[in-house]
Structure formats: C-alpha cells, structure tokens
Amino acid sequence: MTEAKVLIDQPSEKILRLTLNRPEKRNALNDEVRNQLFEGLREGDRDKSVSVMIIRGSGEAFSAGYDLSQPNHSVERSIAKTDGWWSRHVVNNWFEIWDMSTPVIAQVHGWCLAGGTELANACDLIYVSEDAKIGYPPVRLMSPPDMQWQTWMMGMRRGMEALLTGDHMSGVEAVASGMANRSFPKETLDNAVLEIAKRIAKIPNDLLALNKRAAHRAMEAAGIRNGIRATADIQALGFHQSSSKEYMGKLSKRDLKESLSERDRDFGDYREES
Template identity: 25%
Template sequence: METEPVTYEVTDGYAVITLNRPDKLNAFNEAMHGALIQALERAEQDAAVRALLLTGSGRGFCAGQDLSDRSFPTDGEAPDLGATLERLYNPLVRRLRALPKPVLCAVNGVAAGAGANVALACDIVLAARSARFIQAFCKIGLVPDSGGTYSLPRLVGEARAKALALLGTPVSAEQAEAWGMIWQVHDDADLMPEAQKLCAHLATQPTRALGLIKRAIQESATNDMDAQLDLERDLQREAARSPDYREGVAAFLEKRPPRFTGA
C-alpha cells in the first residue's frame, strides 16, 4: 500500500505538515506537490489552526525535485521547466509567503535545491545540527528556483548568494545560523520538541496580527520608506479593530496574561 506523500496532523492549535517520501529524501514529485498544496489550503481555512509546522520524514527534509519523475520529450525538444515552475513550484512558494498564519520549518536533514528554497520561504526556520542547505542547481546545469534568487541575497548578501549558487557548496546548519539564513540550530534529538514548543506558543498569540506582521516585513523588500509607512498605517488600522488588540490592552492594564483567540 502506497503511503501518503504528505501527512497532516493538528495538535495544540497548530498543524504539522510532513513531507513523506523518506525513501527519496522527500524529493518533490507531482503527487507530493498536490498533497502539500492541499494541506496548506486546509490549514489556512481551519480557524482552529493558528500556526503551521513544516518538516520532513526520515533522514532528510527535502532533496528538491525528484529527477526520476522528470522525462525528456522523445522528439528531441528540450523540456519546458519554466512551465513546471509556473504550475507547481511558484504557486507553492507564493502560498507559503501569503499564508496569514506563521509558518515554521523544521529542517531535519539535507535541504537541497528547491527543498532548500521552500524551507527559506517559511517564516521561521529551525535546523537540526546535521542539516545542510545546498543550492544544487548548478550541478545539473540549472538556475536556482523556488524563490532562491530572491531570498538568498536578502538573507546572506549578494557575494555569499552568488558563491552558494555558482559553486553549490553545502552550508552547515551552524553556518546558516551565523549568516542569518535561518533562525536557530538545535541538536538533532531536540529539533522537533523545540519546533513543537515554538508552534504551540505561536498558536496562543494574536494570529491576525502575526499575519499582518509577516505581510509588512515581506512587502518592505520592494517598498520605499513612504510606501512602507503607508502600509504600516493601513495594517495597524486593521490590527486595532481585532478583538485580540482589545484583549492585549486589557491584559496589560490588568497585569495578567492575555487570552488571545486569533480573531
């Protein structure tokens, strides 16, 4: 019996979405793409889910595209990988970035090619000490995709981004943390407990405000100061209308922990 390419579980107010092709290091094929998009849609629409945790099963997070799932046309024409990106990878990255809930990624081993860049598209990235991030595209004559050429320069600077993409040099979890590519490194045995603890915390926070914070920071990459100030004004107006803002102020004045509902 074939296993599901992605598993989905809700616990403590957050969803755990696990890439589940461990025999292929969770490399992407069409079935996994479809299942992952469905899981993200399910989590977005479920009001009881206030944070997401994305991880991989087995000894790796994601090895990128499953090359055995890709074929060359028999007529000698080159495959249209741009169409593949437009149909599969680009919608995935856009959905991760646009989700109005915090998305935490727990990188439990190798994250290569699109696997690395899907991880970097998440909001907070934790990595096991054994994890490696690899821009493997140059090894097979391709260009970094899944947002890699956007996120890498912004996270580590142009010089490092070019070197990583041109050389395909693996980056250790510790180096990724030192460069600001990810948030934190944990011992392998501690990765999932720490990720679960952080997600459980996020699930108790003002979800709508967290989604607006995510949007504001992302849009700052292409806004000038005036546009960003206008965006902050508009988003703050929206946040201040939420019941969680009223609760946060009341809790502060009453010197008690807030009881946010995510509304």
C-alpha cells in the same frame, strides 16, 4: 490504499504539522507530494482554529529537492504554453505560502537540497538541526535556481558564493548566514520547534496575520517578489546553455545516480562524500 505522501497531525492546540513522507526518496518533491502538501496548507490556512503550521520531513532528510526521476505535470494553464513554465509554476507555489495568513515554519534536518531549500525559504521561519546539509548543487551543471533565495536571505556575498560553488552548509552555518533562525541538536529539534510554535500561537490569529504581512510588505518594498520572479526567467534561460543541454541529455539516457555523481565528483561532496 496508497500511503499518504504528506502526513498531517496536530501535536498541540492551534498547531498543524505536515510531514513529507517519502523517506525512501529523501522526500523528493514530485507532483503527488507537492499537491498533497499544498492541499494541507490551504486547508490549514482556512481553519480558524490553526495559528501556526510546521513543515518537516520524515526519515533522514527534510527534502532532497525536486524528483528528477519522473516528470512533473502539475502546472497552471495560464503559464503552461510558454518556455520556462516550470520555474514560474514553482515560484507561484512558493509565493502562495508567502501570501498565506497563517505563519509557516520549516523544520529542517538532514539533507535540504535544491527545491527543498526553496520550500524551506518560502516559509516564514526556518529552524534547523545543527548537522543539516543545505545546498543548491544544480547550479553546477543544470541551471540557476527556480527561486533564487540565496542573495535575499544571506546577502550578496554569501549568496553569490553559494550560487558560484553549489556548496552545502551546515545548520549552524545557515544560522550564521541569516538563512535560518536558530539551530538545535537533531534529537531536540522536534520539541524545540514545537515550543516556538506554541509561543507564536499565544498571539491572536488576526494579529499574527498582520504581523506576518508587515514583515513581507517591507521585503516587497525592497523588491523581493519581482526579483525572484525575474530570476525564475533566468533559470529557464539556463536550460538553453550548451553545458546544460549536454548534461540534461546525459541525464535522460542514463542512471540518475550516475549523473549526480558526475556533477559532484570534482567537488568531492554530496553523493561523493558519503
């Protein structure tokens, strides 16, 4: 029997917790992880006894992003025939969390990179460990983000800096930027998030759903849904640029770690700083 890639438990009444369970891969998001995650989220959203859901990662990371070592095939037929299907597919997934009635919390510790940051920012609340490392390094040699959350969650200037450098920030910096709600010492993060979830769960589910929807409707009036979908198409365009084609060609022919080191070597961070 294969080990579950997403562990599900109920640490307290009305609270469902989903733990990404690929610690040996820093919880990289492959089809198996994403499918199990969304099955669990959908089931929790349908369950009237669940008021809040928490997503966290096992081991040393929340998630290192999409798994580049294996192909991803899980995609809706309606978008599979056109170029850019991947970015549209994952944005559809992230907006599914946005559209759920149940509030979803991202509990972030350790590395939170690329697609991992997209998962976190698709959630309604983000609580981080102070020493978390959050960034989107693919902008350096691959493409813009599938889900460009940076300018929406951090504002134009900070978002622009993140997109133009690919640098990572700490959990403390993520709170200061507006991306995350609060930061906690790593050793107290579990309990702190659980206590916040318990406070949320005191409110009736029907009002929680409307409160969540009210916040989202305000953001949608400002254009967030159309804006993020538009940048998904820009991400697809990124793969047609000569620099991206050259890098992706190398990526397909050599060791993944070597390719990631090439990406970050001049910056002296991520893999190169450890």
